[in-house]
Amino acid sequence: MGTTTLLTLFTLLGLSLAASASTKTLSLHAWPLSAPSPTPYITIPYSASSPNNTLLLPLPSFKPSDSSTLVRLGFYTPSSSTSESDWTGIAVSATNFDPSRTQKLTLWLDDADDVFALSFQGLAAPPAKELSRAEKKKIREAEKKKKNAKGKKGAAEKEEGEKKGEEEELVVELVRPVKAPGPVLDRPVVLNAEGKVDDKEPEKTFLQK
Secondary structure, X not given: OOHHHHHHHHHHHHHHHHHHHHEEEEEEEEXXXXXXXXXXXXXXXXXXXXXXXXXXXXXXXXXXXXXXOEEEEEEEEEOXXXXXXXXXXXXXXXXXXXXXXXXXXXXXXXXXXXXXXXEEEEEOOOOOOOOOHHHHHXXXXXXXXXXHHOOHHXXXXXXXXXXXXXXXXXXXXXXXXXXXXXOOOOOOOOEOOOOOEOOOOOOOOOOOO
């Protein structure tokens, strides 16, 4: 095995280790108040080095049996003082998990890219806009033309697009820490030979006068 091949292998190994080190996962659990223990909700993989702060994941199949109850949503972290794990989470209404709602999960990250807080909400879809008679006619004509022009390939693509559109997604937003702006420093203070600030203004030149 040549030197070039060894260098290539070591380079690939280093890149693989760096990528795995920058990828983290968070296991969330859903815990209704009426349930004796939590159930796994979703495992979220995210990259600490990626600039992408929005993830689209398949919507979990979790659905509370009672829509009027509260559901705790959170995760476990190792405790520094005891052998047990600490629970970090929130309590939200079970109606937020309705599949007809747009479910959004926000995760706050610290400087080490570890999650320390979260929020969750299910946004109801806005009411459908009432179309005018002219708009409805225009849509019907466009659909009729499209139906007449489509072939087997078009039908297959349409069916695939409809299947994708039917898949609900969980929107995950990562909020990373933002560095506070530093102080804007003025010019350094100039001391004289005695270590004091010279109060005397420098003599102006002829042009400055």
